[in-house]
Amino acid sequence: MFCPHFKRIKMNVFFKLLSEHQIIDQEEQERIKQTLINQPVVLHFELLSCLYIGILMFVGGLSMLVYKNIDHIGHLAIILALMLSCVVAYIYSIRNVMPYSNNQVQQKNIFFDYVVLLACLLLPVVLTYLQVQYHIVGYHVSLISLISSLALFFCAYYFDHIGVLGLAITALASWFGLSITPLQLLQNFNYDSNQLTLVAIFFGLLLYGLNVLTIHKNIKKHFSETYKNIGIHLFFIAGCFAIWDFGNWSYLFMIILLLLSYGLLKEAMTNRSFYYFAAALIYGYFYAVSLIIKLSLLANFNEFVILVLSLIIPVIAGSFIYLLIKYYKLYK
Amino acid sequence: MAYIKQDIINYTMQDTAKELMEKKAINKDQYNNIVTSFSHDLYCPTLFLRFVAGIITTVGCLFASGFVGLLFAFTNFRFMAFVCGVLSIITLELMIKHNKIFNAGTDNVLQLIAVGCFSTFFILDILSANNAFTYALLMLFCAACSYRYVDAFMALLANLSAVMFVVLACFASGSNGKLIAPFVIFLFAAAEYYTLKNILAKETIFIYKKTLKSLSTFSLILMYASLNYYVVCELNNSINNTNNTSIPMGWIFWITTFTIPVIYIVRSIIMKNKSLLLTGIFCLVTSIASFRYYHSIMPPEWALFITGILLIAVGYSLIQLLEQTRNGFTSQNIFQQTNKNTLLESMIAAQATASANQSINKANSGVHFGGGSSGGGGATDSF
Numbered sequence: 001m002f003c004p005h006f007k008r009i010k011m012n013v014f015f016k017l018l019s020e021h022q023i024i025d026q027e028e029q030e031r032i033k034q035t036l037i038n039q040p041v042v043l044h045f046e047l048l049s050c051l052y053i054g055i056l057m058f059v060g061g062l063s064m065l066v067y068k069n070i071d072h073i074g075h076l077a078i079i080l081a082l083m084l085s086c087v088v089a090y091i092y093s094i095r096n097v098m099p100y101s102n103n104q105v106q107q108k109n110i111f112f113d114y115v116v117l118l119a120c121l122l123l124p125v126v127l128t129y130l131q132v133q134y135h136i137v138g139y140h141v142s143l144i145s146l147i148s149s150l151a152l153f154f155c156a157y158y159f160d161h162i163g164v165l166g167l168a169i170t171a172l173a174s175w176f177g178l179s180i181t182p183l184q185l186l187q188n189f190n191y192d193s194n195q196l197t198l199v200a201i202f203f204g205l206l207l208y209g210l211n212v213l214t215i216h217k218n219i220k221k222h223f224s225e226t227y228k229n230i231g232i233h234l235f236f237i238a239g240c241f242a243i244w245d246f247g248n249w250s251y252l253f254m255i256i257l258l259l260l261s262y263g264l265l266k267e268a269m270t271n272r273s274f275y276y277f278a279a280a281l282i283y284g285y286f287y288a289v290s291l292i293i294k295l296s297l298l299a300n301f302n303e304f305v306i307l308v309l310s311l312i313i314p315v316i317a318g319s320f321i322y323l324l325i326k327y328y329k330l331y332k
Numbered sequence: 333m334a335y336i337k338q339d340i341i342n343y344t345m346q347d348t349a350k351e352l353m354e355k356k357a358i359n360k361d362q363y364n365n366i367v368t369s370f371s372h373d374l375y376c377p378t379l380f381l382r383f384v385a386g387i388i389t390t391v392g393c394l395f396a397s398g399f400v401g402l403l404f405a406f407t408n409f410r411f412m413a414f415v416c417g418v419l420s421i422i423t424l425e426l427m428i429k430h431n432k433i434f435n436a437g438t439d440n441v442l443q444l445i446a447v448g449c450f451s452t453f454f455i456l457d458i459l460s461a462n463n464a465f466t467y468a469l470l471m472l473f474c475a476a477c478s479y480r481y482v483d484a485f486m487a488l489l490a491n492l493s494a495v496m497f498v499v500l501a502c503f504a505s506g507s508n509g510k511l512i513a514p515f516v517i518f519l520f521a522a523a524e525y526y527t528l529k530n531i532l533a534k535e536t537i538f539i540y541k542k543t544l545k546s547l548s549t550f551s552l553i554l555m556y557a558s559l560n561y562y563v564v565c566e567l568n569n570s571i572n573n574t575n576n577t578s579i580p581m582g583w584i585f586w587i588t589t590f591t592i593p594v595i596y597i598v599r600s601i602i603m604k605n606k607s608l609l610l611t612g613i614f615c616l617v618t619s620i621a622s623f624r625y626y627h628s629i630m631p632p633e634w635a636l637f638i639t640g641i642l643l644i645a646v647g648y649s650l651i652q653l654l655e656q657t658r659n660g661f662t663s664q665n666i667f668q669q670t671n672k673n674t675l676l677e678s679m680i681a682a683q684a685t686a687s688a689n690q691s692i693n694k695a696n697s698g699v700h701f702g703g704g705s706s707g708g709g710g711a712t713d714s715f
Contacts, residue, residue, distance in 0.1 A: 013538040014348050017341075021369045024362060035357045040657040041606045044665040047651050054643025056681060061637030068633060111648070121681060166678025274377070278384040285388055303402065310399035317392025321385055321438055325375050325431050 051114050059121045066129055079129060086126050089119035097159055104222045105160040113161060120155050120164045124148040124171065145175040157220060165226050169207065173234075176203055197241050204235025232264065232276070236283040243290050250294075258287050272331055278324070285320050289313055334428045334480050335374070340539045342370035343434070347542075356667055374434040385437030393420065393445055410453055417449030424481075434482070443477050443486055464500035467493040484543040488550055495520070495554065503571065510571070514585075517558035525551040549611060552596065556615045559588035562622035577626055589619045604660045 015033075018024045024032070062082055069075035093116045098105050107113065127148050130136050137143045152168035155161065176199050211227035214220060239257045243250045261284040268276035292312055296305045333340070349366040352358045358366075377385075397416050404412050424442040433439050451470055474490035477483060498520055502513040528548040531537060537544065557563050565579050579585070596612030599605075624635070654663035 011348065011535075013535050014345065017345060017370075018366070023365050023369055024358070032352065032357045036352075036355065039355060039357075040660050040662040040666070041604050041609075042666055043606075043650070043654065043661055043663055045669070045671065046610070047647050047654075047663050048671075050643055051647035051651070052677060054640050054645075054647055056640070057636045058640030058644060061633050061635070061640055064633035065637060068631075110651070117681065163678035163681065167682055170679075170682040275380055278381045282384045282387060285391075289391065306398060307402055310395045310402065313395035314392040314399070317388050317395075320388050322431075324377075324381065324385055324388075325433065325436075328377050328381065329373075329375065 048110070048114075051111075052117075055114060055118050055121065059118070059125065062122075063125045066125070070133075082122065082129070083126055086119060086122035089115050089122065093119055093159060100158060100160075102219045104220070107160070112159075113163070116155065116159045116161050117163055120152055120161075120167055123151060123155075124167075142175055145171055149175055156223075160220070162223065162226055165223055166230070169226070169230055173203060178203060194245050197238050197245055200234055200238035201242065204231045204233075204238060207231025207234065232279065236261065236279070239283070240286055240290075243287065243294075254287055254291050254294075258284060258291070261287065269327065269331065274328065274331075277327065281320055281324060285316065288316055292316075333482065334425065335432070335434065335482065337539070339372040339374050339432070340434075340482055342372040343374055343376065344539055344541060345370040346372070354667060354669070374432050375436050376434045377436055382435065382437035382440070386441045389438045389441040393441070413449045413452040417446045417453065420446045420449065428481070439481060440483065440485060443481060443483060447474060447477070447486075447489065464497050464504060467497040467500065471497060478543060482539060482543065484546045487543045487547055491524075491547060491550055491554075510568075511580075514558050514564050518555055521551045521554040521558060524548075525555065549607060552608070552611050553615070556592045556596075556618075559585060559592065560618065560622060561585040561589045562625060586623075589622060593619055601659065601661075 011033075015024075015029050018029065019026065062078070062085075065078050066075065066082065069078055093112070096107075096109055096112055096115075098107055127136075127144055131141065131144045137147070149168050149171035152164055152171055156165035156168050177196060178200055207227045208231040211224045211231060214224040214227060236257070239253065239260075243254045243257065246253060261280045264276055264280035265284065268274070268280055293309065296309055299305055346367055349358065349363050349370075353360065353363040393416075396419070397412075400412055400415050400419070404415075420442045424439055424446070427433050427438065427442075447470070450473060451466070454466055454469055471490045471493035474486045474493060478486035478490055495517060498517060499513055502509040502516055525548055528544055528551065532541070532544055532548065535541075561579075561582065564585050565577065565582070568579050569575060593612050593615035596608055596615060600608035600612055630638075651663045654661055656662075657664075
């Protein structure tokens with residue numbers, strides 16, 4: 001049984017101040033307190049996170065099992081179980097999916113999203129395994145990424161699942177030779193991979209284009225945010241490396257990137273999106289600091305240059321924070 | 333306090349009202365009424381903006397400290413640290429006075445830098461890092477910061493320094509002190525928890541409510557950690573420079589490692605307290621991890637696989653079980669909150685499966701793989 005007296009409402013000061021300002025009268029306050037006491041503890045997202053972490057651990061453990069037992073006899077059983085669970089998850093998803101629509105679809109069952117996620121996490125594992133063991137597409141290994149990416153894109157649209165869309169985008173990126181998973185993103189770029197930097201810039205632009213196209217054609221409009229988010233960050237992070245990699249061309253890059261981050265800032269201000277506003281500011285700050293350091297490197301590196309740097313950069317930091325505060329207060 | 337008191341009171345009022353609105357206890361009109369009657373002009377932005385401001389401030393301060401370094405020609409580090417600390421406090425005070433920043437990233441970073449600088453100043457010359465007195469000073473400084481800038485994180489740091497002070501004081505009192513140190517810290521944390529609970533119940537300190545709440549959660553974790561086997565054993569090793577996996581009377585600590593989380597969870601179910609429940613689960617997971625550290629009963633892939641299945645089963649059955657409210661708990665989304673982290677979740681999923689897929693690729697040693705990888709299977713960049 002639910003025993004209400006265990007729940008104490010510790011808001012006396014809050015209610016006292018409300019009475020003083022005559023905002024909420026005594027009767028209403030009693031009603032609010034009763035509502036709070038009778039409310040159950042909501043564990044909705046906690047339990048869904050439990051499911052989610054469980055699925056991740058299950059798939060992770062399963063793929064490690066396949067890897068460790070790939071030369072053993074027991075491995076056939078594991079791979080059969082893997083394929084079977086993938087197929088079962090897909091059958092469940094297809095039988096329970098709501099009909100396709102270009103708008104956002106509300107699925108009737110809260111487990112649906114998680115079964116789809118499980119199926120779509122298992123699919124690349126199965127495909128990769130089949131390729132390694134039986135060479136289903138011959139020796140064109142990269143094709144597997146393209147195939148799983150296309151399959152995942154189809155699933156994302158068919159089942160209306162933003163999480164799967166994210167998986168599909170990372171798979172497509174890996175076909176381009178890019179790792180865009182958070183921990184590996186920075187490992188992509190180093191001083192002798194100019195080509196990869198260009199690919200990342202191109203891929204970021206492609207994703208931004210998809211965002212515009214999604215909004216323009218009105219197909220699954222709620223996906224546009226995902227395209228835009230990944231695209232913009234990929235583009236500007238690749239930009240951070242481009243400004244150091246391309247000799248004298250990098251000055252051109254730097255100016256273009258500064259202009260683009262200014263553009264993003266303007267767009268964020270018209271859309272009142274503080275997220276992109278902050279992103280534009282931080283990339284802009286990085287480019288501005290890089291420009292100053294690069295210019296000062298042209299001069300002979302001496303104590304005077306360090307002195308100038310250590311004076312200018314804090315001033316820039318201060319002005320950026322000033323901008324942040326000013327526009328936040330203006331647009332809030 | 334560095335702020336006008338009324339501003340902080342109004343901020344706390346708005347914050348509480350927002351919480352009530354999310355719980356559907358007051359409606360939108362009542363919320364708007366409260367916001368207009370208790371208006372303030374503090375600058376306290378969203379989490380992401382705080383993060384960005386924090387990074388920009390950190391970079392700026394790094395170069396500014398370079399400037400200070402140049403003034404002293406990088407010779408007198410102790411004095412340099414002191415000057416940097418004073419400068420960051422002055423900047424902080426000026427920014428609060430003119431821009432009214434409150435929990436805005438910049439002020440948090442500046443406080444941290446001040447603490448870091450002043451502790452460097454003390455440790456480098458006057459006292460050593462292992463001196464209990466250092467931590468007493470640090471505690472006073474952090475507590476003062478927490479009071480002046482109404483900052484919860486500084487309060488946590490003060491609490492941590494207080495614990496270090498107690499630990500070092502115990503060690504200084506000889507071999508018996510070393511033996512009873514875990515229990516002393518446990519008692520310290522328990523006393524702290526019950527004091528804080530009383531203060532929170534009486535609501536004598538309205539504006540520091542958030543700070544006290546985070547302190548009380550921290551003291552719960554501290555109570556658990558002080559008697560956790562891993563913590564006790566590793567601390568013991570680091571003091572004595574040994575590498576033992578067992579400690580005298582280890583069984584006591586194994587019992588406490590597993591009973592404390594269970595007590596938390598049971599108590600949270602009786603009290604209908606969500607934060608206590610989450611703390612209990614966090615402690616339980618830590619206990620299992622510490623057990624696995626010393627007694628590994630199965631290889632990691634099987635552990636992952638089986639835990640995954642267990643978690644799915646538990647999540648699924650609890651969602652089904654709590655569909656109707658039972659014992660004051662429900663799995664229904666009755667406040668109609670939306671999940672804003674779908675993209676983050678999918679990125680974590682991609683990260684988690686990427687390494688798994690890479691390992692399958694590597695299993696076929698005949699072909700060399702490299703380059704990109706993702707949740708969509710490993711791929712090469714040499715196409």
